[in-house]
Amino acid sequence: MQSTETAAQAGRWIGRGEALARLGVKAQTLYAYVSRGRIAARPDPDDPRRSLYAVSDIVRLSGEEPPAGDIGQWLPPPEESDAPDIEIRSSVSTSDGRRLFYRGMDAVQLAETATLEDVARRMWDARAGNPFAEVRPRVGATPGHSARGRLFSALARRAEEAAELKLRSPESLRIECARVLDEAVDAVAGPGPRLFLHQRLARAWKVREPDAHLVRRALVLAADNGLDAPALAARAAAAGGASLAGAAFAGLATVAGTGTLIDLAKASDWVVAVRRQAVDAARRAHEAGALSGFGDPAWPGGDPRAAALLAVADLPQDLARALREGEELTGRRPAFALALVAVARRLELPRDAAADLLLIGRLAGLLAHALDQITNGSPIRARLRYVGPEPGAN
Known part of the structure; x- marks a missing residue:
């Protein structure tokens, strides 16, 4: 059975550990990217205490080539305080x-x-x-x-x-x-x-x-x-x-x-x-x-x-x-x-x-x-x- 993080990556989201590894930064820098809107984040549906991060934003900031089919964007849900109103x-x-x-x-x-x-x-x-x-x-x-x-x-x-x-x-x-x-x-x-x-x-x-x-x-x-x-x-x-x-x-x-x-x-x-x-x-x-x-x-x-x-x-x-x-x-x-x-x-x-x-x-x-x-x-x-x-x- 796939782990939550692997399943998330198969979509357009990855967990904190992989995000840090791919960016090569510390956790504080990752959180700063999120707070400034440079990386989209959302709660992990299987564990709301954890966050998942948008692969497309990680790829852009790290300079990686995006994998096939992994070029989508995600808009944060409207209940988040810094989210745009999409309606x-x-x-x-x-x-x-x-x-x-x-x-x-x-x-x-x-x-x-x-x-x-x-x-x-x-x-x-x-x-x-x-x-x-x-x-x-x-x-x-x-x-x-x-x-x-x-x-x-x-x-x-x-x-x-x-x-x-x-x-x-x-x-x-x-x-x-x-x-x-x-x-x-x-x-x-x-x-x-x-x-x-x-x-x-x-x-x-x-x-x-x-x-x-x-x-x-x-x-x-x-x-x-x-x-x-x-x-x-x-x-x-x-x-x-x-x-x-x-x-x-x-x-x-x-x-x-x-x-x-x-x-x-x-x-x-x-x-x-x-x-x-x-x-x-x-x-x-x-x-x-x-x-x-x-x-x-x-x-x-x-x-x-x-x-x-x-x-x-x-x-x-x-x-x-x-x-x-x-x-x-x-x-x-x-x-x-x-x-x-x-x-x-x-x-x-x-x-x-x-x-x-x-x-x-x-x-x-x-x-x-x-x-x-x-x-x-x-x-x-x-x-x-x-x-x-x-x-x-x-």
Whole structure:
């Protein structure tokens, strides 16, 4: 029968004796490594009075070559006092693998009738009042040569202005969220009548009134994507003391940097090519491995948001046929990015409007994550472990 220590080593843990031998140090040095976070330790499940130590950390510090299969990392259990908090609680949205829910409500169902303001109020848990009622238009233009540049400028300005504000009541925080979202839409759409947010964008883009519902639906469906990297960035910034605008800006910058906007651009290029050359372009793109916009690992059965948006888009025949052809060629359904692009082309919006729709919609959800983190979130106690050269090393 294997000893406890041998069994532990067969996994990713070794006992104190072997750890000391492999490191060539005294026990006090080993304990110092553990206390400084350089070596992970955990109680021996067979004898809680003893500790086991992570082989991967021992290998790194000793300069050994790791044995095959022994390269894993272990996060200390959350009950240890110096352990990072590896669970982030969110009440904003969730998914069951087939549907996306905003605070328990199906996002696709909400998109049937809800405005972005309605969804924002739901995600911000603003049940008692309407924070948008307190919002007044801002005088003065927002600098920037593109809609995206103006959007980011508006967020940066709001973040700077709110840096010293001590808004801590949930009501005042929700009003601040409404102001941030309102100014962001104004930055993209420009000044005008105080219509619903989607109507202001539709007016700026000269969308026919019967088609404005597509802008509304796109914004609602884009509002959140679960606890992804942008949401985590917004929450981390909020937990670190950033204002709501600053935290949302961190999340939106992450959206722009995760490849999402690149996917949108590729899907847009493909749609333009298909409309010019019919479905032959789809076949050539597929053969070259460059057919973009179909399939999403997060939605193995197809993104319900894309399906819902395309179902009511009333696409022209050439574009609808190209989407069907692409789906047949790849065996995958259109992703949400492609659905946004298809709707933007259907409405003859500016070239980057699909990305603008995504960013504005996501802003409402990122504000929700920042607000949720400030008011209800668990502390984010991540620990940065230094693994560079020893201090003073050449």
